[in-house]
Amino acid sequence: MKEKLVVILGPTATGKSRAGVMLAEKIGSEVVSGDSMLIYKGLDIGTAKPDKAQQKNILHHLIDIVEPWENFSAAAFQQRAARAISEVNSKGKVPILVGGTGLYIKSLLEGYEFSSAGESGLRRGLCAFAEKNGNYALWEKLQALDAALAAQIHPNNRQRVARALEVAMSGNKLSRGKQDGLVYDAMVFGLDMQRTALYARINQRVEEMFRQGLVKEVEGLVADGLPVNVQSLRGIGYKEVIDYLAGNIGLDACRELVARNTRRFAKRQGTWYKSMPYIDWHEVTDSTDWDFLVNIMQAKLVERFKLR
């Protein structure tokens, strides 16, 4: 028997967190974050992390679970999210997975089997090789080992060519295994917004982040000794501020870049969702009646899961 799960996904800035907390209050449950940036401690403003007040009433899982200098992965997320979901289910509650990271959520719901070949020093060596001999030379190595796989990855995509090689050289395969249906007995809600409205909202939100002290947050992290090139600081809002602090760009340019990159990101998120036909979409606007919307979701859940 599959475990129950509610998912709320959608592009950034559509109100997922808010809807998640409201729904959790209504059905008496807990939130599991499905976001690749909220996992980092100390990155709060730029990730629009739910604040302490929001986390006080409703228990949130998978937020602040690793240090900002640590690496994380989709595979690690998959394991930890599965554990959290089981834990909440065992309490007789239906967990609410809230987040926008396409790979994380899709791999969890559809049961991707990530290769057991873990991260090794090999990868760094391969990247160094590409640095020296070019991306194409690296890609040719992959082609020699697994032509079918190589055909699916563009030679310029060094990051993925390197990972594929790492797996191939360890004698493993990048699994494409898929199972029938979803791993969970899941109700998947999607929040969407008209593009122009969403972009306006993103622009506002970025302004707000700077007002709240995004620059200061980054300065603090760096002052505490966090190296500038760690994975967490590659996130949108962080890498640009680091460029600003380094004197490479002005503050206005920095703000613009953060907004632009967030817009592009929102668009990219959408392409993940297009490959998930089981999403139940709900359009939101600036004047959405959230209480009403969450009530609709709740009603659907009551019917689906036979809640009280």
Add this chain to the structure above:
RNA sequence: GCCGCGGUAGCUCAGUCGGUAGAGCAGAGGACUGAAAAUCCUCGUGUCGGCGGUUCGAUUCCGCCCUGCGGCA
């Protein structure tokens, strides 16, 4: 009012020694199986300000007009 320089893709501009035009940015679409807010791929027709003239042919030359900026009055 006079002089000068502009008016070309949403924006900033390039260019056509006369054969209807191209970059950057913005934007759009896509890929994605241990970095994923990462990484990577693809996409540029617009009354070339308006109206006339010269010409086989004008966005390109000429005239007038409209308009922006700077200077002189």
